[in-house]
Amino acid sequence: MAPHTEQLTRPAVRLRGLTRSFGGRTVLDGIDLDIPAGQFVALLGHSGSGKSTLLRAVAGLDHEVVGSGQLTAPDRVSVVFQDARLLPWRRVLDNVLLGTDGEEKGREALEEVGLKGRERAWPSELSGGEAQRAALARSLVREPELLLADEPFGALDALTRIRMHALLRQLWKRHQPSVLLVTHDVDEAVVLADRVLVLEHGRIGLDLTIERERSREEYRVRLLAALGVTAEVG
Numbered sequence: 001m002a003p004h005t006e007q008l009t010r011p012a013v014r015l016r017g018l019t020r021s022f023g024g025r026t027v028l029d030g031i032d033l034d035i036p037a038g039q040f041v042a043l044l045g046h047s048g049s050g051k052s053t054l055l056r057a058v059a060g061l062d063h064e065v066v067g068s069g070q071l072t073a074p075d076r077v078s079v080v081f082q083d084a085r086l087l088p089w090r091r092v093l094d095n096v097l098l099g100t101d102g103e104e105k106g107r108e109a110l111e112e113v114g115l116k117g118r119e120r121a122w123p124s125e126l127s128g129g130e131a132q133r134a135a136l137a138r139s140l141v142r143e144p145e146l147l148l149a150d151e152p153f154g155a156l157d158a159l160t161r162i163r164m165h166a167l168l169r170q171l172w173k174r175h176q177p178s179v180l181l182v183t184h185d186v187d188e189a190v191v192l193a194d195r196v197l198v199l200e201h202g203r204i205g206l207d208l209t210i211e212r213e214r215s216r217e218e219y220r221v222r223l224l225a226a227l228g229v230t231a232e233v234g
């Protein structure tokens with residue numbers, strides 16, 4: 001068996017019956033989900049459907065939801081958010097190294113994301129795309145088994161976003177973490193992920209495996225239909 005195939009047989013994330021309510025309103029309603037190690041999963045859903053709530057639960061950040069059911073996740077988890085959350089008073093390399101040692105690894109990670117030469121820059125000197133690259137480098141040095149990303153490219157312009165898609169896919173292929181990517185963007189989900197989940201009414205309404213050799217348009221139309229959106233514009 002190829003190493004990657006072997007990895008896929010071991011679930012990295014396992015959720016059973018995860019439930020979360022806010023003020024009597026149920027947002028997650030008994031979620032069951034297995035993510036095999038090394039799989040790239042995108043999570044779609046309307047605004048307010050509970051995507052970030054689910055991601056926070058998997059990150060172990062929400063004790064209430066964690067206590068509601070069964071949750072298994074790897075020990076080494078990195079989270080990337082829509083804003084890079086770099087500390088403004090630390091230079092780029094020091095942000096990447098935060099809480100870890102091994103300067104060489106930090107430099108390598110910056111090189112991998114295309115920021116070689118910017119190690120001593122301040123966060124305020126970076127563009128939005130560069131800041132997100134630094135945030136990816138910061139997550140890489142921790143060698144995560146699971147990468148959680150909450151709309152990491154949501155604030156970037158369309159061209160930068162496309163370049164970041166290529167970078168993320170390249171990093172994923174090289175390091176093989178499991179990925180759970182929250183996004184609003186159907187195209188982003190189909191381009192990046194091997195599996196796309198649609199969250200609706202507190203449950204996973206659609207669980208779609210993306211086969212790379214098939215037409216992306218087909219998946220796009222199916223996902224838009226699942227989200228109740230028609231693709232045609234007048």
Ligand SMILES: Nc1ncnc2c1ncn2[C@@H]1O[C@H](COP(=O)(O)OP(=O)(O)OP(=O)(O)O)[C@@H](O)[C@H]1O
Binds near residue numbers: 022027046050051184
């Ligand atoms: N701490 C909280 N207190 C009260 N309500 C909350 C809290 N966190 C989330 N909610 C509610 O839970 C619902 C789901 O929120 P969540 O942020 O998970 O949605 P989302 O799918 O990520 O939305 P978006 O795509 O707009 O970011 C929303 O209605 C939100 O108002």
